[in-house]
Amino acid sequence: MNFLKRTLKNVLYFFKGFVHGFRENAISYIEMEERELENIFSLLLMASFIGIPSPPTTLVIRLLPYMVKEIIIMQSKSRRLDDPLGEVAGMFEIG
Amino acid sequence: MNSVTLREYLLPEGDTRIIIVIGKGGVGKTTLSAAIATAISSHGYKTHIISLDPAHNLGDVLEEELSSTPKEISNNLYASELDLEDLVKKYLRNLDDSLKSMYRYLTVLNLEKYFDILASSPGIEEYATLDALMEIVKARSSWDVIVLDTPPTGLTLRVLGLPKISLIWTEKLMGLRRAILERREAIRRIRGDEESSQEEYKIPVKEEEDPVMQELKKYYEDINYLYNFLTDLQKTTVVCVMNPDRLSFFETKRAKDSLLRFGLSLRLIIINKVLREGCITDELKGVLALQKEVLNKVKEEFQGLDIITIHHANDEPRGLNALKDLGIQILESD
Numbered sequence: 001m002n003f004l005k006r007t008l009k010n011v012l013y014f015f016k017g018f019v020h021g022f023r024e025n026a027i028s029y030i031e032m033e034e035r036e037l038e039n040i041f042s043l044l045l046m047a048s049f050i051g052i053p054s055p056p057t058t059l060v061i062r063l064l065p066y067m068v069k070e071i072i073i074m075q076s077k078s079r080r081l082d083d084p085l086g087e088v089a090g091m092f093e094i095g
Numbered sequence: 096m097n098s099v100t101l102r103e104y105l106l107p108e109g110d111t112r113i114i115i116v117i118g119k120g121g122v123g124k125t126t127l128s129a130a131i132a133t134a135i136s137s138h139g140y141k142t143h144i145i146s147l148d149p150a151h152n153l154g155d156v157l158e159e160e161l162s163s164t165p166k167e168i169s170n171n172l173y174a175s176e177l178d179l180e181d182l183v184k185k186y187l188r189n190l191d192d193s194l195k196s197m198y199r200y201l202t203v204l205n206l207e208k209y210f211d212i213l214a215s216s217p218g219i220e221e222y223a224t225l226d227a228l229m230e231i232v233k234a235r236s237s238w239d240v241i242v243l244d245t246p247p248t249g250l251t252l253r254v255l256g257l258p259k260i261s262l263i264w265t266e267k268l269m270g271l272r273r274a275i276l277e278r279r280e281a282i283r284r285i286r287g288d289e290e291s292s293q294e295e296y297k298i299p300v301k302e303e304e305d306p307v308m309q310e311l312k313k314y315y316e317d318i319n320y321l322y323n324f325l326t327d328l329q330k331t332t333v334v335c336v337m338n339p340d341r342l343s344f345f346e347t348k349r350a351k352d353s354l355l356r357f358g359l360s361l362r363l364i365i366i367n368k369v370l371r372e373g374c375i376t377d378e379l380k381g382v383l384a385l386q387k388e389v390l391n392k393v394k395e396e397f398q399g400l401d402i403i404t405i406h407h408a409n410d411e412p413r414g415l416n417a418l419k420d421l422g423i424q425i426l427e428s429d
Contacts, residue, residue, distance in 0.1 A: 023286065026285065027282050027285055027286060030281050030282055030285075031278075033278055034275060034278035034279060037274055037275045038275055040271065041275060044268065045268075055264040055268060056257070056260075056261045056264055057218060057219045057222045059264070059265065059268075059310075059314050062310050062314060063307055063310050066306040067307065
Protein backbone atom coordinates (compact mmCIF):
# COMPACT_ATOMS: atom_id res chain seq x y z
CA MET A 1 0.00 0.00 0.00
CA ASN A 2 2.76 2.31 1.11
CA PHE A 3 4.80 1.40 -1.92
CA LEU A 4 1.86 2.20 -4.20
CA LYS A 5 1.40 5.55 -2.52
CA ARG A 6 5.03 6.44 -2.93
CA THR A 7 5.09 5.43 -6.57
CA LEU A 8 2.00 7.47 -7.25
CA LYS A 9 3.57 10.43 -5.55
CA ASN A 10 6.72 10.11 -7.60
CA VAL A 11 4.78 9.80 -10.82
CA LEU A 12 2.90 12.93 -9.83
CA TYR A 13 6.19 14.77 -9.20
CA PHE A 14 7.44 13.52 -12.52
CA PHE A 15 4.52 15.06 -14.37
CA LYS A 16 4.66 18.18 -12.25
CA GLY A 17 8.27 18.56 -13.32
CA PHE A 18 7.15 18.32 -16.92
CA VAL A 19 4.52 21.00 -16.41
CA HIS A 20 7.05 23.16 -14.59
CA GLY A 21 9.54 22.75 -17.41
CA PHE A 22 7.03 23.65 -20.05
CA ARG A 23 5.88 26.59 -18.02
CA GLU A 24 9.38 27.93 -17.53
CA ASN A 25 10.08 27.44 -21.19
CA ALA A 26 6.99 29.45 -22.12
CA ILE A 27 7.83 32.14 -19.61
CA SER A 28 11.41 32.50 -20.76
CA TYR A 29 10.28 34.08 -24.02
CA ILE A 30 8.12 36.60 -22.22
CA GLU A 31 10.92 37.21 -19.76
CA MET A 32 13.34 37.94 -22.52
CA GLU A 33 10.85 40.32 -24.03
CA GLU A 34 10.36 42.00 -20.68
CA ARG A 35 14.09 42.35 -20.10
CA GLU A 36 14.49 43.79 -23.57
CA LEU A 37 11.73 46.34 -22.94
CA GLU A 38 13.18 47.28 -19.56
CA ASN A 39 16.55 47.72 -21.20
CA ILE A 40 15.03 50.02 -23.82
CA PHE A 41 13.12 51.92 -21.17
CA SER A 42 16.21 52.72 -19.14
CA LEU A 43 18.29 53.31 -22.24
CA LEU A 44 15.73 55.90 -23.35
CA LEU A 45 15.98 57.64 -20.01
CA MET A 46 19.76 57.63 -20.26
CA ALA A 47 19.65 58.50 -23.92
CA SER A 48 22.12 61.33 -23.65
CA PHE A 49 24.80 58.77 -22.78
CA ILE A 50 24.53 57.18 -26.18
CA GLY A 51 24.07 60.44 -28.02
CA ILE A 52 20.38 60.48 -28.80
CA PRO A 53 17.96 63.13 -27.51
CA SER A 54 16.82 62.35 -24.01
CA PRO A 55 13.38 62.87 -22.48
CA PRO A 56 12.69 65.80 -20.15
CA THR A 57 15.51 65.87 -17.63
CA THR A 58 13.09 66.58 -14.80
CA LEU A 59 11.20 63.42 -15.62
CA VAL A 60 14.39 61.39 -15.76
CA ILE A 61 15.48 62.70 -12.40
CA ARG A 62 12.09 61.91 -10.94
CA LEU A 63 12.11 58.36 -12.30
CA LEU A 64 15.73 57.49 -11.57
CA PRO A 65 15.27 56.42 -7.93
CA TYR A 66 12.74 53.75 -8.94
CA MET A 67 14.74 52.41 -11.83
CA VAL A 68 17.03 50.08 -9.88
CA LYS A 69 16.05 46.84 -11.58
CA GLU A 70 16.00 48.38 -15.04
CA ILE A 71 19.44 49.92 -14.64
CA ILE A 72 20.91 46.62 -13.43
CA ILE A 73 19.46 44.97 -16.51
CA MET A 74 20.80 47.70 -18.74
CA GLN A 75 24.28 47.36 -17.27
CA SER A 76 24.37 43.60 -17.64
CA LYS A 77 22.99 43.88 -21.16
CA SER A 78 25.66 46.33 -22.20
CA ARG A 79 28.31 44.08 -20.64
CA ARG A 80 27.16 41.21 -22.83
CA LEU A 81 26.78 43.37 -25.91
CA ASP A 82 29.79 41.77 -27.59
CA ASP A 83 27.77 38.58 -28.07
CA PRO A 84 24.15 39.46 -28.84
CA LEU A 85 23.95 36.53 -31.25
CA GLY A 86 24.94 34.15 -28.49
CA GLU A 87 22.11 35.38 -26.35
CA VAL A 88 19.54 34.91 -29.08
CA ALA A 89 20.98 31.48 -29.88
CA GLY A 90 20.77 30.53 -26.21
CA MET A 91 17.21 31.67 -26.15
CA PHE A 92 16.24 29.38 -29.01
CA GLU A 93 18.41 26.54 -27.77
CA ILE A 94 20.68 26.44 -30.78
CA GLY A 95 24.17 24.97 -30.57
CA MET B 96 -10.72 106.65 -12.25
CA ASN B 97 -11.68 108.35 -15.48
CA SER B 98 -13.52 106.55 -18.23
CA VAL B 99 -10.63 105.25 -20.30
CA THR B 100 -10.96 101.65 -21.31
CA LEU B 101 -8.21 99.26 -20.38
CA ARG B 102 -6.92 96.39 -22.48
CA GLU B 103 -8.88 93.63 -20.81
CA TYR B 104 -6.49 90.91 -21.93
CA LEU B 105 -3.89 92.39 -19.61
CA LEU B 106 -6.24 92.15 -16.64
CA PRO B 107 -7.48 89.11 -14.71
CA GLU B 108 -10.67 87.41 -15.89
CA GLY B 109 -11.85 85.22 -13.06
CA ASP B 110 -8.50 83.52 -12.62
CA THR B 111 -5.04 85.03 -12.24
CA ARG B 112 -3.69 86.53 -15.45
CA ILE B 113 -0.17 85.63 -16.49
CA ILE B 114 1.49 88.03 -18.91
CA ILE B 115 4.58 86.66 -20.63
CA VAL B 116 6.74 89.36 -22.17
CA ILE B 117 9.05 88.04 -24.88
CA GLY B 118 11.36 89.71 -27.38
CA LYS B 119 14.84 89.89 -28.83
CA GLY B 120 17.67 90.82 -26.48
CA GLY B 121 17.98 94.51 -25.73
CA VAL B 122 14.64 95.68 -27.10
CA GLY B 123 13.41 96.81 -23.70
CA LYS B 124 11.53 93.78 -22.39
CA THR B 125 12.49 94.36 -18.79
CA THR B 126 11.63 98.04 -18.80
CA LEU B 127 8.31 97.49 -20.53
CA SER B 128 7.30 94.54 -18.37
CA ALA B 129 8.11 96.58 -15.28
CA ALA B 130 6.06 99.41 -16.78
CA ILE B 131 3.09 97.14 -17.48
CA ALA B 132 3.26 95.67 -13.97
CA THR B 133 3.44 99.11 -12.38
CA ALA B 134 0.49 100.41 -14.38
CA ILE B 135 -1.64 97.35 -13.62
CA SER B 136 -0.83 97.53 -9.91
CA SER B 137 -1.83 101.19 -9.89
CA HIS B 138 -5.32 100.07 -10.92
CA GLY B 139 -5.63 98.09 -7.73
CA TYR B 140 -4.61 94.64 -8.93
CA LYS B 141 -2.12 92.75 -6.82
CA THR B 142 0.71 92.31 -9.29
CA HIS B 143 3.85 90.22 -9.12
CA ILE B 144 6.62 90.74 -11.64
CA ILE B 145 9.10 87.89 -11.91
CA SER B 146 12.33 87.93 -13.87
CA LEU B 147 13.24 84.57 -15.40
CA ASP B 148 16.23 86.01 -17.21
CA PRO B 149 19.50 84.61 -15.83
CA ALA B 150 21.06 88.01 -16.58
CA HIS B 151 18.87 89.84 -14.13
CA ASN B 152 18.33 93.54 -14.53
CA LEU B 153 14.79 93.94 -13.28
CA GLY B 154 16.21 95.22 -10.02
CA ASP B 155 18.09 97.95 -11.89
CA VAL B 156 14.94 99.13 -13.62
CA LEU B 157 12.92 99.16 -10.41
CA GLU B 158 15.89 100.56 -8.45
CA GLU B 159 15.58 97.84 -5.81
CA GLU B 160 17.64 94.86 -4.63
CA LEU B 161 15.63 91.78 -5.58
CA SER B 162 15.84 88.12 -4.61
CA SER B 163 13.81 85.00 -5.28
CA THR B 164 11.28 85.88 -2.60
CA PRO B 165 8.73 88.52 -3.70
CA LYS B 166 9.55 91.98 -2.39
CA GLU B 167 6.96 94.71 -2.03
CA ILE B 168 7.95 97.60 -4.28
CA SER B 169 4.91 99.75 -3.82
CA ASN B 170 1.27 99.26 -2.98
CA ASN B 171 0.10 96.08 -4.82
CA LEU B 172 3.38 95.71 -6.70
CA TYR B 173 5.78 92.89 -5.84
CA ALA B 174 8.92 91.84 -7.66
CA SER B 175 11.33 88.91 -7.60
CA GLU B 176 14.21 87.47 -9.58
CA LEU B 177 14.49 83.70 -9.96
CA ASP B 178 17.88 82.09 -9.59
CA LEU B 179 18.19 79.22 -12.06
CA GLU B 180 21.28 77.77 -10.43
CA ASP B 181 19.39 77.50 -7.18
CA LEU B 182 16.56 75.72 -8.96
CA VAL B 183 18.92 73.17 -10.48
CA LYS B 184 20.51 72.59 -7.10
CA LYS B 185 17.09 72.06 -5.57
CA TYR B 186 16.38 69.23 -8.01
CA LEU B 187 19.57 67.50 -7.21
CA ARG B 188 18.92 67.69 -3.53
CA ASN B 189 15.50 66.08 -3.99
CA LEU B 190 17.02 63.30 -6.04
CA ASP B 191 19.74 62.71 -3.49
CA ASP B 192 17.14 62.19 -0.77
CA SER B 193 15.13 59.67 -2.73
CA LEU B 194 18.30 57.87 -3.74
CA LYS B 195 19.34 57.40 -0.15
CA SER B 196 16.09 55.68 0.69
CA MET B 197 16.66 53.31 -2.22
CA TYR B 198 20.20 52.51 -1.10
CA ARG B 199 18.88 50.69 1.94
CA TYR B 200 18.59 47.49 -0.02
CA LEU B 201 20.80 48.48 -2.85
CA THR B 202 24.42 48.89 -1.95
CA VAL B 203 26.41 47.98 -5.03
CA LEU B 204 24.87 50.06 -7.75
CA ASN B 205 26.68 53.30 -8.35
CA LEU B 206 23.88 55.62 -9.41
CA GLU B 207 25.69 58.76 -8.39
CA LYS B 208 27.78 58.55 -11.51
CA TYR B 209 24.72 58.82 -13.73
CA PHE B 210 23.32 61.50 -11.58
CA ASP B 211 26.38 63.73 -11.80
CA ILE B 212 26.24 63.69 -15.56
CA LEU B 213 22.51 64.38 -15.59
CA ALA B 214 23.08 67.49 -13.52
CA SER B 215 25.09 69.04 -16.30
CA SER B 216 23.12 67.51 -19.16
CA PRO B 217 22.08 69.83 -21.98
CA GLY B 218 18.78 71.53 -21.48
CA ILE B 219 18.63 71.25 -17.72
CA GLU B 220 18.27 75.02 -17.40
CA GLU B 221 15.28 75.07 -19.70
CA TYR B 222 13.67 72.35 -17.66
CA ALA B 223 14.49 74.18 -14.47
CA THR B 224 12.77 77.25 -15.94
CA LEU B 225 9.79 75.13 -16.91
CA ASP B 226 9.60 73.77 -13.39
CA ALA B 227 9.77 77.29 -12.03
CA LEU B 228 6.96 78.26 -14.38
CA MET B 229 4.95 75.31 -13.12
CA GLU B 230 5.43 76.39 -9.53
CA ILE B 231 4.46 79.96 -10.41
CA VAL B 232 1.26 78.74 -12.07
CA LYS B 233 0.42 76.45 -9.16
CA ALA B 234 0.95 79.17 -6.55
CA ARG B 235 -0.76 81.87 -8.57
CA SER B 236 -3.82 82.31 -6.36
CA SER B 237 -2.22 84.96 -4.15
CA TRP B 238 -1.82 87.30 -7.13
CA ASP B 239 -4.23 88.98 -9.54
CA VAL B 240 -1.67 89.44 -12.27
CA ILE B 241 1.75 87.87 -12.75
CA VAL B 242 4.10 89.51 -15.27
CA LEU B 243 6.99 87.38 -16.47
CA ASP B 244 10.08 89.07 -17.79
CA THR B 245 11.83 86.42 -19.87
CA PRO B 246 15.28 85.74 -21.32
CA PRO B 247 15.73 86.64 -25.02
CA THR B 248 13.35 84.97 -27.49
CA GLY B 249 15.43 81.92 -28.36
CA LEU B 250 15.61 80.50 -24.86
CA THR B 251 12.07 81.52 -23.95
CA LEU B 252 10.59 79.87 -27.00
CA ARG B 253 12.40 76.69 -26.14
CA VAL B 254 10.96 76.77 -22.64
CA LEU B 255 7.46 77.51 -23.91
CA GLY B 256 7.78 74.66 -26.38
CA LEU B 257 8.72 72.18 -23.67
CA PRO B 258 5.23 71.35 -22.34
CA LYS B 259 4.12 69.97 -25.67
CA ILE B 260 7.34 68.05 -26.22
CA SER B 261 7.26 66.70 -22.67
CA LEU B 262 3.69 65.50 -23.15
CA ILE B 263 4.73 63.50 -26.21
CA TRP B 264 7.72 61.99 -24.39
CA THR B 265 5.70 61.07 -21.35
CA GLU B 266 2.97 59.47 -23.43
CA LYS B 267 5.50 57.28 -25.24
CA LEU B 268 7.25 56.28 -22.02
CA MET B 269 3.92 55.44 -20.43
CA GLY B 270 3.12 53.18 -23.38
CA LEU B 271 6.44 51.39 -23.01
CA ARG B 272 6.00 51.06 -19.28
CA ARG B 273 2.55 49.61 -19.77
CA ALA B 274 4.03 47.00 -22.12
CA ILE B 275 6.60 46.06 -19.45
CA LEU B 276 3.94 45.75 -16.78
CA GLU B 277 1.80 43.60 -19.05
CA ARG B 278 4.70 41.17 -19.48
CA ARG B 279 5.31 41.08 -15.75
CA GLU B 280 1.65 40.44 -15.14
CA ALA B 281 1.69 37.58 -17.64
CA ILE B 282 4.75 36.03 -16.01
CA ARG B 283 3.27 36.28 -12.57
CA ARG B 284 0.00 34.75 -13.71
CA ILE B 285 1.72 31.73 -15.21
CA ARG B 286 4.24 31.23 -12.44
CA GLY B 287 2.16 32.29 -9.50
CA ASP B 288 3.16 34.50 -6.61
CA GLU B 289 5.19 32.03 -4.62
CA GLU B 290 8.60 32.65 -6.16
CA SER B 291 8.77 36.40 -6.02
CA SER B 292 7.68 36.66 -2.40
CA GLN B 293 11.00 35.55 -0.92
CA GLU B 294 12.87 38.48 -2.46
CA GLU B 295 13.35 41.57 -0.37
CA TYR B 296 12.44 43.81 -3.27
CA LYS B 297 9.03 43.08 -4.66
CA ILE B 298 8.79 43.79 -8.36
CA PRO B 299 5.78 45.97 -9.06
CA VAL B 300 3.30 44.47 -11.48
CA LYS B 301 0.15 46.55 -11.29
CA GLU B 302 0.03 50.10 -12.61
CA GLU B 303 -1.11 51.36 -9.22
CA GLU B 304 1.81 49.82 -7.38
CA ASP B 305 4.52 50.74 -9.87
CA PRO B 306 6.23 53.94 -8.70
CA VAL B 307 7.65 54.58 -12.17
CA MET B 308 4.17 54.53 -13.70
CA GLN B 309 2.83 56.68 -10.89
CA GLU B 310 5.61 59.20 -11.40
CA LEU B 311 4.99 59.24 -15.15
CA LYS B 312 1.30 59.84 -14.60
CA LYS B 313 1.93 62.59 -12.07
CA TYR B 314 4.38 64.29 -14.41
CA TYR B 315 1.93 64.02 -17.28
CA GLU B 316 -0.82 65.60 -15.21
CA ASP B 317 1.45 68.44 -14.07
CA ILE B 318 2.60 69.25 -17.57
CA ASN B 319 -0.87 68.94 -19.00
CA TYR B 320 -2.15 71.35 -16.39
CA LEU B 321 0.57 73.87 -17.26
CA TYR B 322 -0.05 73.39 -20.98
CA ASN B 323 -3.76 74.02 -20.58
CA PHE B 324 -3.06 77.11 -18.54
CA LEU B 325 -0.57 78.57 -21.01
CA THR B 326 -2.80 77.95 -24.01
CA ASP B 327 -5.88 79.45 -22.37
CA LEU B 328 -6.33 82.97 -23.76
CA GLN B 329 -8.32 84.00 -20.69
CA LYS B 330 -5.43 83.17 -18.40
CA THR B 331 -2.24 83.73 -20.35
CA THR B 332 -1.29 86.67 -22.54
CA VAL B 333 1.86 86.69 -24.60
CA VAL B 334 3.24 90.12 -25.37
CA CYS B 335 6.10 90.61 -27.79
CA VAL B 336 8.37 93.63 -27.62
CA MET B 337 10.30 94.69 -30.71
CA ASN B 338 12.26 97.64 -32.07
CA PRO B 339 11.54 99.28 -35.42
CA ASP B 340 14.33 97.45 -37.24
CA ARG B 341 14.40 94.53 -39.64
CA LEU B 342 16.11 91.94 -37.43
CA SER B 343 13.65 92.58 -34.68
CA PHE B 344 10.79 92.28 -37.17
CA PHE B 345 11.96 88.93 -38.50
CA GLU B 346 12.47 87.58 -35.02
CA THR B 347 8.97 88.63 -34.00
CA LYS B 348 7.58 86.94 -37.08
CA ARG B 349 9.38 83.73 -36.28
CA ALA B 350 8.37 83.92 -32.64
CA LYS B 351 4.73 84.22 -33.64
CA ASP B 352 4.95 81.11 -35.81
CA SER B 353 6.80 79.09 -33.17
CA LEU B 354 4.31 80.11 -30.51
CA LEU B 355 1.47 78.92 -32.74
CA ARG B 356 3.20 75.56 -33.12
CA PHE B 357 3.35 75.22 -29.35
CA GLY B 358 -0.34 76.10 -29.05
CA LEU B 359 0.23 79.58 -27.66
CA SER B 360 -0.82 82.75 -29.41
CA LEU B 361 0.66 86.22 -29.47
CA ARG B 362 -1.77 88.88 -28.34
CA LEU B 363 0.05 92.19 -28.38
CA ILE B 364 3.06 93.64 -30.11
CA ILE B 365 4.79 96.65 -28.59
CA ILE B 366 7.13 98.52 -30.89
CA ASN B 367 9.58 100.24 -28.63
CA LYS B 368 12.00 103.13 -29.22
CA VAL B 369 10.21 104.59 -32.24
CA LEU B 370 11.68 107.91 -33.37
CA ARG B 371 9.37 110.85 -33.95
CA GLU B 372 9.61 112.71 -37.21
CA GLY B 373 10.73 116.31 -36.82
CA CYS B 374 14.14 117.71 -36.19
CA ILE B 375 16.12 115.03 -37.93
CA THR B 376 19.74 115.17 -38.92
CA ASP B 377 20.96 113.55 -42.12
CA GLU B 378 22.36 110.68 -40.15
CA LEU B 379 19.01 109.82 -38.71
CA LYS B 380 17.13 110.12 -42.01
CA GLY B 381 18.15 106.63 -43.01
CA VAL B 382 17.08 105.28 -39.65
CA LEU B 383 13.74 106.99 -40.02
CA ALA B 384 13.18 105.55 -43.49
CA LEU B 385 13.99 102.08 -42.22
CA GLN B 386 11.71 102.57 -39.28
CA LYS B 387 8.86 103.58 -41.57
CA GLU B 388 9.39 100.51 -43.72
CA VAL B 389 9.38 98.18 -40.72
CA LEU B 390 6.31 99.81 -39.19
CA ASN B 391 4.40 99.26 -42.43
CA LYS B 392 5.59 95.68 -42.61
CA VAL B 393 4.48 95.03 -39.06
CA LYS B 394 1.00 96.33 -39.80
CA GLU B 395 0.80 94.11 -42.85
CA GLU B 396 2.24 90.98 -41.25
CA PHE B 397 0.46 91.02 -37.91
CA GLN B 398 -3.03 91.95 -39.01
CA GLY B 399 -5.58 91.31 -36.31
CA LEU B 400 -3.04 91.66 -33.52
CA ASP B 401 -2.93 94.61 -31.20
CA ILE B 402 0.06 96.84 -31.95
CA ILE B 403 1.32 99.67 -29.77
CA THR B 404 4.18 102.02 -30.58
CA ILE B 405 6.26 103.56 -27.82
CA HIS B 406 8.32 106.58 -28.75
CA HIS B 407 11.99 106.89 -28.11
CA ALA B 408 12.60 108.52 -24.77
CA ASN B 409 15.42 110.96 -24.15
CA ASP B 410 16.05 109.44 -20.79
CA GLU B 411 15.80 105.81 -19.77
CA PRO B 412 12.64 105.30 -17.77
CA ARG B 413 13.73 104.23 -14.31
CA GLY B 414 11.89 104.40 -11.04
CA LEU B 415 8.23 103.85 -10.36
CA ASN B 416 6.75 107.10 -11.66
CA ALA B 417 8.44 106.93 -15.02
CA LEU B 418 7.50 103.26 -15.30
CA LYS B 419 3.89 103.95 -14.43
CA ASP B 420 3.56 106.66 -17.10
CA LEU B 421 5.03 104.30 -19.63
CA GLY B 422 2.84 101.40 -18.54
CA ILE B 423 -0.34 103.43 -18.72
CA GLN B 424 0.32 103.93 -22.45
CA ILE B 425 0.25 100.16 -22.86
CA LEU B 426 -2.57 99.34 -20.46
CA GLU B 427 -5.02 101.92 -21.74
CA SER B 428 -6.48 101.42 -25.17
CA ASP B 429 -7.47 104.48 -27.13
